[in-house]
Amino acid sequence: FDAVDVIAAKRDGRTLSREQIEWVIDAYTRGVVADEQMAALAMAIFINDMEPREIADWTQAMIASGERMDFSALSRPTSDKHSTGGVGDKITLPLAPLVAVFDVAVPQLSGRGLGHTGGTLDKLESIPGWQAGLSNEAILDQLEDLGAVICAAGSGLAPADKKLYALRDTTSTVDCIPLIASSIMSKKIAEGTQGLVLDVKVGSGAFMKDLPKAQKLARTMVDLGQSAGVKTSALLTDMSTPLGLTVGNALEVRESVEVLAGGGPSDVVDLTVALAEEMLRLAGKTDIDVRSALADGRAMDVWKKMIRAQNGDPEAALPVAENTEVITAPASGVLSRLDALSVGVASWRLGAGRARKEDPVQDVAGIELHAKPGDTVAEGQPLMTLHTATPERFARAIESLEGAVEIGGDLSAVSETIV
Numbered sequence: 066f067d068a069v070d071v072i073a074a075k076r077d078g079r080t081l082s083r084e085q086i087e088w089v090i091d092a093y094t095r096g097v098v099a100d101e102q103m104a105a106l107a108m109a110i111f112i113n114d115m116e117p118r119e120i121a122d123w124t125q126a127m128i129a130s131g132e133r134m135d136f137s138a139l140s141r142p143t144s145d146k147h148s149t150g151g152v153g154d155k156i157t158l159p160l161a162p163l164v165a166v167f168d169v170a171v172p173q174l175s176g177r178g179l180g181h182t183g184g185t186l187d188k189l190e191s192i193p194g195w196q197a198g199l200s201n202e203a204i205l206d207q208l209e210d211l212g213a214v215i216c217a218a219g220s221g222l223a224p225a226d227k228k229l230y231a232l233r234d235t236t237s238t239v240d241c242i243p244l245i246a247s248s249i250m251s252k253k254i255a256e257g258t259q260g261l262v263l264d265v266k267v268g269s270g271a272f273m274k275d276l277p278k279a280q281k282l283a284r285t286m287v288d289l290g291q292s293a294g295v296k297t298s299a300l301l302t303d304m305s306t307p308l309g310l311t312v313g314n315a316l317e318v319r320e321s322v323e324v325l326a327g328g329g330p331s332d333v334v335d336l337t338v339a340l341a342e343e344m345l346r347l348a349g350k351t352d353i354d355v356r357s358a359l360a361d362g363r364a365m366d367v368w369k370k371m372i373r374a375q376n377g378d379p380e381a382a383l384p385v386a387e388n389t390e391v392i393t394a395p396a397s398g399v400l401s402r403l404d405a406l407s408v409g410v411a412s413w414r415l416g417a418g419r420a421r422k423e424d425p426v427q428d429v430a431g432i433e434l435h436a437k438p439g440d441t442v443a444e445g446q447p448l449m450t451l452h453t454a455t456p457e458r459f460a461r462a463i464e465s466l467e468g469a470v471e472i473g474g475d476l477s478a479v480s481e482t483i484v
């Protein structure tokens with residue numbers, strides 16, 4: 066095969082054969098196909114789309130570029146969750162220990178944030194001592210002992226995706242259903258989970274801004290999982306406003322611990338419970354009173370063991386920002402919009418996220434919300450508190466919040482549906 070012919074075929078709207086796809090992914094992983102050639106191919110896919118058969122072959126080829134994990138020797142079934150990314154989405158933190166309470170193992174191989182969406186590992190790293198990296202053997206041991214592990218995905222899983230994702234990020238080819246679906250599913254299938262619940266976000270803070278696109282992405286990923294032998298389902302959930310009342314690394318850990326202690330904001334609790342029930346259902350467990358394990362401390366027990374197993378101190382005080390600034394309500398009335406993307410970008414600019422892969426993040430940076438859409442507010446009342454270690458960042462963060470708040474308009478949110 067020749068890279069130029071493969072690019073030309075996709076450019077001209079033809080479908081690629083399985084052999085062409087296997088060759089191009091393998092050659093790209095080995096450095097035989099150059100970055101500029103893969104960038105051209107990604108753009109041709111972005112413009113001309115792929116058929117379901119091509120997406121399945123593309124996904125399989127990315128899985129074959131690296132190692133596969135195998136959890137079949139564990140004494141309990143495995144079930145995992147993947148969110149397509151949002152603002153304030155800390156659900157993985159309470160969810161993994163909660164599901165483990167019911168003898169289903171959760172292998173959460175996670176990533177870091179890029180752009181305005183946060184990363185699970187960045188959040189957990191705000192806990193003093195906590196280590197993201199584990200060997201494959203340590204992952205298996207922890208799953209057998211505790212039933213839950215949240216750690217960095219090793220570089221061995223789908224290395225073709227690692228290269229391709231970085232390339233897409235710099236060539237404006239991220240926002241493309243076949244490329245997103247194959248990227249996410251190649252990693253999850255290679256991870257070896259037996260069950261997978263996808264939390265596909267819809268709204269301003271998500272990749273998919275509208276419901277039809279989110280439904281198409283969900284359907285594509287569910288089909289890829291099912292045909293690879295992974296029991297897969299998807300929830301479509303709202304990301305027009307941040308989840309919960311905190312955005313930013315240590316702030317989100319604090320809220321997750323509140324949920325594990327039986328409290329926390331109701332939207333975070335409800336989504337955690339809905340995803341836990343679905344993960345348990347895929348593992349064959351129905352009619353389970355999931356909420357009781359948050360109320361009675363069983364999920365908290367697993368959380369503390371899980372944090373200690375990775376050198377973290379679950380009792381240690383979380384870091385707190387030295388600089389804060391309060392934003393107040395511009396008028397009285399019902400808060401009708403608090404835009405997820407604007408809050409995500411503001412939190413990122415305060416230092417919670419990174420502009421380049423290698424940048425550090427601030428543990429303490431982020432935003433605390435004091436009201437959510439649907440709440441009645443009075444003019445001058447605090448709406449949010451911005452946190453940062455570097456106060457020179459306030460001005461740019463506040464700029465990105467312009468137009469983010471609306472009082473007295475129509476309330477709109479996506480209601481949850483299942484695929």
Ligand code: URA
Pocket residue numbers: 149150230239244245246248249
């Ligand atoms: N997350 C991924 O892992 N890949 C994508 O392409 C988009 C989101």
